[in-house]
Amino acid sequence: MRKKVIAGNWKMFKTQAESEDFLKGFLPALEDTPSGREVILCVPFTDLNALSRNLHGSLVQLGAQNVHWETQGAYTGEISAEMLTEIGVRYVIIGHSERRQFFGETDETVNLRLKAAQKNGLTPILCVGETKQQRDAGETETLISMQLNKDLVDINQSNLIIAYEPIWAIGTGETCETKEANRVIGLMRSQLKNPDVPIQYGGSVKPSNIDEIMAQPEIDGVLVGGASLEADSFARIVNYQN
Numbered sequence: 001m002r003k004k005v006i007a008g009n010w011k012m013f014k015t016q017a018e019s020e021d022f023l024k025g026f027l028p029a030l031e032d033t034p035s036g037r038e039v040i041l042c043v044p045f046t047d048l049n050a051l052s053r054n055l056h057g058s059l060v061q062l063g064a065q066n067v068h069w070e071t072q073g074a075y076t077g078e079i080s081a082e083m084l085t086e087i088g089v090r091y092v093i094i095g096h097s098e099r100r101q102f103f104g105e106t107d108e109t110v111n112l113r114l115k116a117a118q119k120n121g122l123t124p125i126l127c128v129g130e131t132k133q134q135r136d137a138g139e140t141e142t143l144i145s146m147q148l149n150k151d152l153v154d155i156n157q158s159n160l161i162i163a164y165e166p167i168w169a170i171g172t173g174e175t176c177e178t179k180e181a182n183r184v185i186g187l188m189r190s191q192l193k194n195p196d197v198p199i200q201y202g203g204s205v206k207p208s209n210i211d212e213i214m215a216q217p218e219i220d221g222v223l224v225g226g227a228s229l230e231a232d233s234f235a236r237i238v239n240y241q242n
């Protein structure tokens with residue numbers, strides 16, 4: 001059976017003090033979380049150390065939101081895999097649509113980052129997804145298939161998580177219909193060499209829709225933005241009912 005992976009993406013939210021406050025409410029709420037669920041917090045670089053110190057013995061694993069492909073060098077504003085693993089980071093989001101849209105990320109650089117992450121013992125969470133315009137033009141399947149083809153060249157599919165994030169559903173409150181998300185994720189799976197890669201859904205996941213999302217057979221977890229910022233709401237998502 002494929003594992004269930006619930007990840008929060010804090011994007012550019014929360015100072016260290018705020019991240020420590022979050023944990024005070026969040027960790028106690030995980031005491032009865034059913035086994036077999038992987039819980040990950042992908043936080044800003046400045047929060048990683050504080051969380052790393054406070055997560056020992058908990059269910060929660062630490063994730064970053066970007067990693068560079070070189071081991072070191074003159075790359076202002078970037079971070080290396082070794083810098084992340086040294087402080088206990090195990091996962092890293094790569095190719096999020098906000099990186100592709102605002103910071104010039106391409107399928108080629110996504111592929112380089114994926115390789116570097118895996119080579120250094122990190123598990124990447126690769127994000128793919130279509131814009132509203134692409135969906136309306138009937139291009140969803142082609143676009144996602146192309147992203148997977150390019151991003152996954154020479155990538156080890158036994159150390160990988162993928163997130164299907166329709167861009168039009170991110171931060172908009174407009175969730176992709178769960179059966180449609182299930183359908184697209186099923187198509188993605190059929191394109192993989194390893195059908196056991198966990199594939200998450202992301203885009204306006206909330207306490208009110210998590211149970212329905214996780215009831216879909218192809219959906220192995222969620223990548224949560226806004227609703228992962230409040231301890232109560234993220235705990236409810238992690239503790240989804242099935």
Ligand SMILES: O=C[C@H](O)COP(=O)(O)O
Nearest residue numbers: 009170171203204225226
């Ligand atoms: O990485 C998370 C996604 O961008 C989803 O964000 P959202 O849950 O705020 O829609």
